[in-house]
Amino acid sequence: xxxxxxxxxxxxxxxxxxxxxxxxxxxxxxxxxxxxxxxxxxxxxxxxxxx
Numbered sequence: 483x484x485x486x487x488x489x490x491x492x493x494x495x496x497x498x499x500x501x502x503x504x505x506x507x508x509x510x511x512x513x514x515x516x517x518x519x520x521x522x523x524x525x526x527x528x529x530x531x532x533x
Contacts, residue, residue: 486515486518489514489518490511490514490515492511512526512527520533521533
């Protein structure tokens with residue numbers, strides 16, 4: 483988890499809020515996660531099963 487929060491330059495608390503849906507994930511964080519995990523935004527958003 484620490485690695486992801488350091489890549490996104492956000493706190494663990496804020497990242498947990500994204501996961502719970504309390505706060506919306508900013509687009510620039512979505513893009514960073516796609517690059518980090520080498521997957522599509524559609525996969526992260528649950529719109530497809532294809533990574």
